[in-house]
Amino acid sequence: MSATVVLGLAWGDEGKGRVCDALAADARYVARYSGGNNAGHTIRVGKEEFVVHLIPSGIVRAGVVCTIGNGVVVNPEVLAEEVSALENRGIEVRGRLKVDGRAHLILPYHVRLDGYREKALGKAKIGTTNRGIGPTYEDKIARVGIRVQDVFDEGILRAKLRAALREKNSLITNVYGEEPYDPDEIADYLLSFRDLLEPMVADTGALLRGAIKRDEPVLLEGAQATLLDNDFGTYPFVTSSNPSAGGACVGTGVPPTSLGEVIGVTKAYTSRVGDGPFPTELFDEMGETLRRVGNEYGSTTGRPRRCGWLDLVAIKYTASVNGITTLALTMLDVLSAVEEVKVCVGYEIDGERVDEYPMSQTDLHHAQPVYKSLSGWGVDVTGCRRREDLPEEARDFVSFIETELGVPLCMISVGPERDQAIVKRIGV
Secondary structure (H helix, E strand, O other): OOEEEEEEOOOOOOOHHHHHHHHHOOOOEEEEOOOOOOOOEEEEEOOEEEEEOOOOHHHHOOOOEEEEOOOOEEOHHHHHHHHHHHHHOOOOOOOOEEEEOOOEEOOHHHHHHHHHHHHHHHHHOOOOOOOOHHHHHHHHHOOOOOEHHHHHOHHHHHHHHHHHHHHHHHHHHHOOOOOOOOHHHHHHHHHOOHHHHOOOEEOHHHHHHHHHHOOOOEEEEOOOOHHHOOOOOOOOOOOOOOOOHHHHHHOOOOOHHHEEEEEEEEEOOEEEOOOOOOOOEOOOHHHHHHHHHOOOEOOOOOOEOEEEOEEHHHHHHHHHHHOOOEEEEEOHHHHHHOOEEEEEEEEEEOOEEEOOOOOOHHHHHHOEEEEEEEEOOOOOOOOOOOHHHOOHHHHHHHHHHHHHHOOOEEEEEOOOOOOOEEEOOOOO
């Protein structure tokens, strides 16, 4: 048995929670491996909707053990709120959720610094969620971060906070002109979460490796997506972690040799929250139609998402980076609202046709999409449960994407409900 990775192929919001929820029906463990509460996965169960930001989406499946890996940054206040909200709706959480002791904690000064920096950048802002994610990862790399396990050693916790805040307070007061933080107040704040965290703390990597050894199905859940990857995304308009497949190993402690299927998720069109290049973005009535019909508003920030046509140049690139073995296509039902469907199959950069995703930031900003037009289908597909049930034009669209990417489709989402999907093969 090997672990299955589910990750996004564009800028996030592809419907990974929807796919992970379906796969979690056959999983024993679902593990989150990167990011923090800057992500949001939405799961619909009948008339109920659950939105999770830190806890893996497998939590709404009874009997599934969920882990927050060492690669995730954890805001303890958000974690407490999310646990409480789920338990108040009848979901068992505390007995099934494990948090890695190596995971780093998002502290109040990280959140404040995130906001200060975005404000200082002005028009050059990155468009972060202002959740403190970047500053927390900075401290992790600088070796001054506070980890979950530190909450259980008060002496170490206070010493680490004093060391970290010597530099942070200088930055906060001298650069941004704000009030400094008291390390003892921050320590007391973190110690207040000890009772919540104590039964959850575990070496989650050991748990997952043991599960794989016992042939128990493990699902590794990505947050954000590959075009937001700190190395492979549209830098600097990226997140501060590695949502790509390599990050799944680093962020969970599952070795590369234990990875099996890598399922890439893409919408039937494209959306993006935040700033940065987006070659197929639509600024006309069509873009507004996609936003309205697809309800394209961020599940974390509530911001309206930028919408555009599917960009196969970008998706081919991210599929290659991740080595995806299968593809999940979501939001096909949204395209029922358009008469003509377009797909970007190349770029024109300074008058030259380009078929490969450019490495140069400048080239990407100058890229103009080259489109292939396909006929729309204009009928409701939410009732389709087999590929053969789709109208011919929708089948042609799906087959075109499958052929262009060279990997089989394991799932086609035709609506938000659990059963509104065409499932060919589940990878767990």
